[in-house]
Structures are given as structure tokens and as C-alpha cells.
Amino acid sequence: MTQGIEARVDGAVAVVRAPSRALAGERIAWLGVAGITLVAATFLLHQLMAWPPHEDEALALLVGRDSLPRVVEHVTQERGGAPLHFLLAWGVAHLGFGLGGLRLVSAIFAVASLPLVALLGARLAGRRVALAATALVAPSWLFLFHGVYGRMYSLFLFCTLACTLALFSALDRGGRLRWTLWVATALLAAAAHPYAVLLLAGHGVYVLVSRRDRLREAAVAGAVVLVLGIPFWLTDLVLVDRFDVGVGGGGQKLGGPEAVARYLWRSLGDATAGWWPVTAVVLVSAAGGVVCLRRSSRSFVLCSVGTTVAAFVFAKLGGSASPESRHLIFLAPLVAISIASVVVHVSRHRAALAVASVVALVALEATWAWHRTPALFEWEPDARQAARAEAEAWLADTSRPDDVLFGYEPLYLGAWERKSDFARTIVPRADATLALRTIERAAPLGRGVWVLDASERNNIRRRLEIERALPSPAAAFEARAFGPFLVIRTIEPTVTPESYLYHAARAMLVGRKPSLGIGDVDVNLRTVVLAARELRGYGPSLRSRSSTSR
Secondary structure, three states: EEEEEEEEOHHHEEEEEEEOHHHHHHHHHHHHHHHHHHHHHHHHOEEEOOOOHHHHHHHHHHHOOOOOHHHHHHHHHHHHHHHHHHHHHHHHHHHHOOOHHHHHHHHHHHHHHHHHHHHHHHHHHHHHHHHHHHHHHHHOOOHHHHHOOOOOOOHHHHHHHHHHHHHHHHHOOOHHHHHHHHHHHHHHHHOOOOOOOHHHHHHHHHHHHHHHHHHHHHHHHHHHHHHHHHHHHHHHHHHHHOOOOEEOOOEOOOOOOHHHHHHHHHHHHHHOEEEEEEEEHHHHHHHHHHHHHHHHHHHHHHHHHHHHHHHHHEEEEEEOOOOOHHHHHHHOOOHHHHHHHHHHHHHHOOOHHHHHHHHHHHHHHHHHHHHHHOOOHHHHOHHHHHHHHHHHHHHHHHHOOOOOEEOOHHHHHHHHOOOOOOEEEEEEEEEEHHHHHHHHHHHOOOOEEEEEEOOOOOOOOOOOOOOOOOOOOHHHEEEEOOEEEOOOOOOOOOOOHHHHHHHHHHHHOOOOOOOOOOOOOHHHHHHHHHHHHHHHOOOHHHOOOOOOOO
């Protein structure tokens, strides 16, 4: 594309064709975004299996082994949470791809999110800010870790970005098709994670504050989302009931403004670099960047962030509800755009300063990601990998179809990948009511199986070796040690729920030995004890409220 420039030379008018600088700048910006996306994709694919398998990844895949109707029933009626994630996990499980396949799905959505960050940045603040914001999102711990973590957070990021872009398209141009696209992306976001409610609430507040000219269309579209999203809201209520979350009734507030501020501070650190001096500079920069944005963009950022903060100030959370930085991943692009905006504004006539500032923050973010999760860069220790493989092979070779597994241990996932008919009854360790329901439904019960891991971060002392220890009475159990993993199993079927819970408690008490010091034992033992009390008729009010968040 060229533009004509008139110049008078010796009385004649000549038309000088010059390349459009704006078009050239746009091409450079998008080439930069493409380069960042390619680098991020290369890193995520190379490090896809570096981080050790996690029980939440095992949960999704082991639940996904079941039939689709049973998976839907489990998620919508028993567990709650993110139906879209479990649907994808079901597809991965039935295609036989296992953990690598689930993590690849996370990586694909993470990489696909980067161009959307750039589009949002361009919409809010221009192409230079878009390029800088993309560069700031890609090396952050929040992005890199959840790009390989086989859960729903990169999917959630992608869906929320698509939903926000669809909103701006509908507000700018209107039309039934564009509002239909917003409705569709809003429902996808709601299916990806319950915290999509915060995103959609921010959208509603923004329309009320800044775009009343589209209020009628937005209200109709919002009503459609409310109605069509009823299955997702009901699923969210299941999760709320399990973990005692809400704006009234049971539970306690997060702890007031100070606790909310601490949570937001940690989340900001994970989205950038979590050392407090860096986080302080980032906070000031982000605030300055919001001021630098044009009015409509500033209004959107403030409505999105303000709605989320207000929700946490007024929400009441039970003891098991533990909001983490990953729950606010949908705000990370807005943080990056705000920081990029002030960098571009301050150095608008000094490109070298802008580049240096972005490069410095990128380096700090990557360093924080390494500090936060070393295994993401360094891989799991060889000794632990070998021990895990040996334990998985032993479980696969010696298991019976009616074995009863406790918790969604990664070893069980590895054993299932080796043996397709591996035991299917898994007792959740974070909810006593659900645990009791599971064993009652599966009775008569086979052998109980438990795993203690001496290398977990929450142990008193992390080790790559564990002693072989038997519960009491020793004649009822067998145990095998594989590096840091101790696998305990009853010799005979447990048959009844009462017998299973008794043997589970004995197995958990092994982890309390001073020489073992297994950090999860207290949580697991509490679940077992509460399930046993409920079984004896003490009522559902004693449901477990563990410290683990699903």
C-alpha cells in the first residue's frame, strides 16, 4: 500500500510514492507477535513433560476414562467445576493420549492466547502496546506454568480473551451475529472455569458505565447467557456447596481488605515477577499505565479489575476455598497492557529505552518463573522419574480390577497408561461426603491401595528415598518402597465401607511417623475420619472441608 505525495519540481508536479509508515509499523508489530508466539510454543513443547505429573492432572484423566454421560454426571452433580476441561480430558483419555495429550491441549490454548493478547492490546492501546504486552505475558510464570499444566487455566485464558474481543466487536459494530458470538464465547468461558462469572460481571459493569448506547442489545445478550448458562451455574453451585463459598451464609470472608490485598499482590507477582521490589515497581507502572490509556480503555480496565476486587471483598470463603493466582489469569493480559502502556508512553521518542525496559522485565519474569517452579526448567530428578516408572509398572502388573484407590495419585495415572483395565474405583481425598458416596456405590470393595510420597513439597523434609513401613496390624497389609514412593495395599479385599475406612486410617497413620513426616496425611486422615463418622449416622454437616482446592 502506498500513499501519494505531491512535490513541485521545475514547475511540474510529480507524485512521489512512499511506503506507508503506518502499514510498515503494523507489519513489524505483528511479525514481533508471531516471533514471540513461536518462541513460547517452542519452549512449552520442549518442556511439556519437564514438570512432574500432578494429582489434579490425574484426576481429570482418570475421571475421563468413564463414559461421557458418567463424566457429565460426575462433574455436574458430584464434583462441580469446569465441564469444558473435563470434556477435553474425556476426549484425550478415549483417544489414548494420556498425560502428554492433556498437557499438549494446555500448551495449544496457551500459545493460541498470545495473538489474542496482542489483538486486545491493539484494541485498547495500539500496536506498540500490543507487541510489548505480548512480550510481557509470554515469559510470566502464570503463562508458562499453566501452559504445561494439564488443567483448565490456559483454556480459561483463551476463552476469556476471545469473549472480551467479541464484546468489543459487538459494542463497536452491533448486529445480531456479533452479539451471538459474544454469547457463545461467554458460555465457553463459563464452561471453562467458575471465575468466568467475574469476567462477565466486569463486562456488564463496563457496559453500564461507558456504553449505554448499546445497553439494550447487551441486556438481551446477557439474559441469553444467563438462561443458556443455567447448567454451568448449577455446576458451579455444586462446587460452592462442596467448599462453602458465597456472599452470605456459611464460611468466612477472605480476611478483609488486607487479606484481599495480599492475595492480589501475590497474583500480581505471579503474573510478572514476585520479588516485592519488582512487584512494587510493576504495581506503580500498571497504575500509571491505566492513566495513560484513553478514556474508554481505562474504563474497561477499571471495571474489570474493580468488579473482581469487590467480589473478593464481599465473598465468604470456607476453610477449603483457597483462591490462587491462577484463578485471576484472565486479568493478566490487562496487567501487561497497562504496564506496556506506560512504557510506550514514557519512551515514545526513545525506542531504545522502551525495548530495554521490556527486555529487563522479561528477564525478571523468566527468572521468577524459574525460581517459582524450578522443575519447569530443570526437569524432574532422574532418580524420581525412574522410581515412579518402577512403581507404576508394579501397580499395573499386580492390580486387580476391583482395587480401591485413595486419591488421584499420579502413580495410578501411569499405571492406567500401562494397563487399560486398571482399577476404576478412586476415593477422593478432599471431600468426605463424596468419598463415602464413592465407596458405598462401589461395595463390595476390593483391596485398598494408598501411596505416600516422601518427595512432596509440603512434607516436613523432602527426600528421594522412603523407608518401607507397614500399618498395624501388619498381617493385613503389604508395602513396597520405590524411591520416595511407599505403596501400601491390603492383602485381602476390604468388602465393606466400614472395613475400608478402618484400613485407610491405619494406612494414613503410617505417614505420621516422625521418620516419614508426610504432609498430606492430616488432610487425608481427616477425610477418612469424617467419612467414618458420617457413615455411623452423624449427618452430612460433617462433610470434609480440606485445605486442598479443586
